[in-house]
Amino acid sequence: MYAPPNAETFRFLKASMDHEVNFGLSREGIFMKKQFVAWLLAICLVAGTGGFSAYAEGENESGSKPLEDIFYQTVIFPFNYQGKVFIYGYKATMYEKYEVVQRKGRVLVPIRLMGYLASQSVKPGEGTWDVVWNPKTPDVVLINNSAKGRSIKFTVNSKTMLVNKKPVELEVPPQKINGRVVLPLRDAAVALEKQINWLDGLILIGDTPLDVKHARTLSIKDAVKAELADSRKPVDYEKTLTPIAKNGSSIYYYKRSYDNNKITDELYRKADGQKAKKVAVPGNPSFSFTKTLGDELYFVSVVKDSTELYAYSFIKNQFRKVSSLGSWNPSDGWLSDIRLIDGELYVNLHTGDNTIGSDTLYRVEKGSLKEVLGAKSLIQFVKSGKAIYYTDFKFMSDPTNNLYRMDMATGQEVPLGKPGFTYGIHRTISDGGGVGYSSDGTLHLKDGYLYVLGYKEEDAKDQSAVYKISLADQTQVKLTSPARNFWVKDDRIYFIDAQTGFLVQTDLNGENREVLSKKAVFQVSFHDGFIYYLVNDGSAPSEMGVLYRYDIKLAKEVQLSDQITASYHVDGGSDVYYVARGYKPGVYKVDRNGRNVPLVRDNVSWTLGADKGIVYTLEYKEGVYTAK
Template identity: 45%
Template sequence: MKILKIFKALMFVLALLAAGQCAALAVEIPKKPLDRVFYQTVIVPFDYHDKVFLNGEKTDVFGDYKLYERNGRVLVPIRMMSYLAGALDQDKGYWQVNWDEKNPHDVILTNYHQQKTIKLQVNNTTMFVNNEPVALDVPPQNIEGRVVLPLRSISEALDKEVAWLDKLVILSNDVIDLHSPQTLAIKDKIKEKLADVRKEADYENRLWPVAKFDHHIYYIKTTYSETGYIEELYRKTDNGPEVKIDLPGKENFSHHKIIDNELYYISQVNGKSELHIFSFADEKSRKLCDLGNWNPEDGWISDMGYLNNEFYVILHSGDLTMGWENLYKLENGELKEIADGKSFTHFDVAGDYLYFTVFHPMANWANNLFRINLITGEKENLGDPEFTYGILRKAHDDGSVSYSGESLYLDEENIYTLGHKESDPLDQSSVYKISRDGTVQEKITPPAQRFWLVNKKVYYEDSTTGCLVQTDLEGNNRKTITDKRVIDVKFFNGNIYYTAAKEDRGNLRLGELYKYNIAEDREIKLSDKPVHDFYVGKAGVYYNGAGYELGLYKINAQGKNTCLVEDSLYTTLLTDSGIVYTLRYEDGIYFLQ
């Protein structure tokens, strides 16, 4: 009797184990339609022409790559796919490919971030992952000097899902539903974009838009030679021929600026550097001032413009590491030095004072907010001496820290800028209000990344959520403008335009475009297409669409999206009458309203 009970118990346990095994075998990883994960994939066409879709963006991958088909199997280059796998998951590190021509059958893939090394050998069905043997279904092969692997072996080697869809290789972290109607609906659009056999337009033939005035497009053309290059200004009217604009001296447009429909640029006359102004209205150039001993070959113009009807310019000398900057004011036709520093992040003028922040990474970063009396030249520090101002300090998950310059605003009584306590690595940058004499400081936002002062309201990007938030100048009455993570933000004509990330997309540089009407407290979605860049002005709202519906789009007053150019853009310039643009794969310069 006892033996019978033991036997029944054992049978019961075995039945449970068997049921568990069957359940485990029945569980499948859910498949997803391609349109849902398109922005988290790499897509390579079998008929490869240097173009892939990488995280939803049409990208040129240059290299002598080729895909093969042998005995019904698709073979792909290890070097190419390992590069794309690293680009797909940048937070997981890049794969370094080591190949020695002395040992042409051996390939070593190393990912230092993952602490992973993969060793492969041509015609060997065993690969070694961190020295542990792993069997391959098919070994690597050497075809025409390229080490290639079948799709399944690539998947095993790089720990990725690899699929084959009508001559498209799809590399991802998800299992793709290849038969889904949503997948099949976008397949041909993807293939059409990747069938593009054109090469990028020659960089030496690139035209750089400067302005649009009346019916004329003005642009810069660069001519290269063995001894250097020459930059020249040209004009083109509608479909007419281009016309070179003759300017005095040797012009340099590297750091030009358009101010009130005039072009400010550097010209070297008789070996001396001068700042000149070209008027689009009469096409005449005039000298503004000498630039002293400063030479554009040794630096650049960091900024220039008018504040309170006075002209200021920042001249940088040297490189980024050891260089230095000087800020000048134009007085009686000559530049007068007002201040100097490692790198000016922002400056503004109110009354008799110039306020500015500097960035000095090779010294003590704190105590970097200043004002100078423009009459007496007296300079004084403002704010808390333990704080760093005008800099966004951002800690990353991998332990690294990045810094970027941010805005500084003035009103009748106060300065508004980002600030953090330099000695406290946990103190995150927030918006501070500081009295213009520097004696009173008040924190008015939680940790923020960017901020804007518009119509006596502070708008900031919350560091924790990425949302756009509004507050008053006291830091009270906070209101979330959008609960989405914003990417780019622009203010125009009583509206806030912004792109917001769609969290299920892997590429967080692409967003959907929205408009928020401040007076009506109303958010309007302008486009659900992925937007790379957008432009807002008197001529309207335009955007550069990405993905398999890439191109230049315009949104009319009724919210209709119209594709103006179904091609890859290279440069764009929004004007009051329309948009000037150049194309990635075509020469020339174009204009559309």
């Protein structure tokens, strides 16, 4: 399903593009997950167990694996359906219903549902499945995937389907029931090259046969069934609360309401052991983007048709107007960034949508904005003296020569680097020749050199690597192999090798290369001499993994989480927390002895990293909570 993107959605997408790590799912992410869920869940509406036991996959098939190994690659729902289903590790609630029927011990599903199941069944690079149903030929259904070179044709009341025009016999033909065409689930899944498995009242759809007798299947079976027996409904969206800051013992969150297309945000403060209190905010505020700088919370508010930037003091419990935002209005775009540099406040405002819009960077002077520079999409900027260095993602035009230096005193702007190179962009080239682009927010200035990702545009095989550019004569040196992300810490460069996913380090000249972790890593962060990251061996969705920590001084890697995690947080005291989903959901803390201690055993919907502990909300229970 597609909804017209709004400013919040673009902020979410831009944050993902810039590789920002958010602890937990954003509300936009949750919304998209729910839309994803809405179609697939209807498989759960099955009546009767007899039909499934008649065609369950063999227990001793070659290549079968325990449930623990394929849990995050499988759709799982129970026969005694309570409204919950696991979709690749995420427990979700059904929002739409379909009529699923049985005939002769076989399950049949509507073509719309089968189409969505087909579209979700492919792996990256395998194209998409398209379902074609023409009212002029209402008894014929086509399911096609041009990338896989596979076409499937079903005909109502025919026990023969055509797979790439070759006949394959069906045990139960497609039928028209109550005016709708329904397809046999098992035969359609087989045609899509999927597996159907049955386990003690659980129905599983995936790529791999299930070893139903394996100890690592039986050890988690009851936990999976218990989670799917959860009959609670998610918190209504009008009652959801979004934490945005924690200061001392107080949590700050907002509640959003909708009335006649008008959006109203209300700010609340909740101190330990006290009831939440509403904070009176000037004008009509928007808390879609907030920034905490020191002991102040920055946000935008519309006061008497004037858009203004405000700061709220946690200590004084007072608001102050920082600056007028001129003619810019929240409906025009979104606030992208606020930074305090050398005692001056910089504000990046986006106008328009993400395709034809643009960014403008301002400096706040005496309560008003002074334009510093404009960009198509400001990837990153750093300031040194009176100069600003920045990268621009010019994705709608020639992307090259997009690294600049601006003299703030004169306004003069000159490009840096070599002509024909593109900077601040991660370009990847797949084995099939496909090309992908994403922005990289790393732009590091050190000892007269800029460190930035770059590649030569006209070289179709060139992938992004870390470059060192001299500010004196603009000469540049390629320091690394193709890199996905990089960081400059002290006198070392750390980067993720684009080919292997390994974490690698070099010195500032690109020499003395050393692989720190021979695992595919992501969500990398640095804290007090340690590197934290997630590792995915391919058994879980791409955004999830096992948490590891690397001790830079001791050159030692240790595994921290004992299960797949969606996100993690390291607080100011170096305590480590992570969010688990799946059949053991909740918030866990890794103690000093490496033990994983459950702090919250429930489905977490939103988390906010704090200086001490974390703040979180729950999927099925109202409120904002803390854990330490």
